[in-house]
Amino acid sequence: MKGDVDLVVDMDDITVVNSGTGKVTVDGQAVENGKEYVTHAHDWKVVGAKEPTCTAEGYTGDKVCSICNAKVAGTVLEKLAHNYVDGKCTVCGAADPSVAPATGDASQPLVWTLAALLSCAGVVLLVKLNKERRA
Ligand SMILES: [Zn+2]
Ligand SMILES: [Zn+2]
Secondary structure, three states: OOOOEEEOOOOOOOEEEOOOOOOEEEOOEEEOOOOEEEOOOOOEEEEOOEOOOOOOOEEOOEEEEOOOOOEEOOOEEOOOOOOEEOOEEOOOOOEOOOOOOOOOOOHHHHHHHHHHHHHHHHHHHHHHHHHHHHO
């Protein structure tokens, strides 16, 4: 073989000999000219894994080979949604931003009052109509 070769083997007992003049890399390990390298199946251990919470991102953890220390970086896990109960997160205590504070805009309760009145009027009207039909 000539030129640079970058092999990924990840198997046990494959002997790679660099008999050329180029750079040979096997599973991230450089094999010098005239030298040989015996491969191994990486023995991956997960390091630094972290469960995400509603206040902090998690991490899948890096995969590190216990034999050759080869490392495959993990990925960041998105934060979890807050678990709001009665306007407060049961996990971290954060206030639910969708719950209007008591001193907030007064137009919102007015809309709800109007909607409640209208639905009451609808119920009253419906009951009346039924009575008239029976009569
Ligand atoms: Zn390894
Ligand atoms: Zn939370």
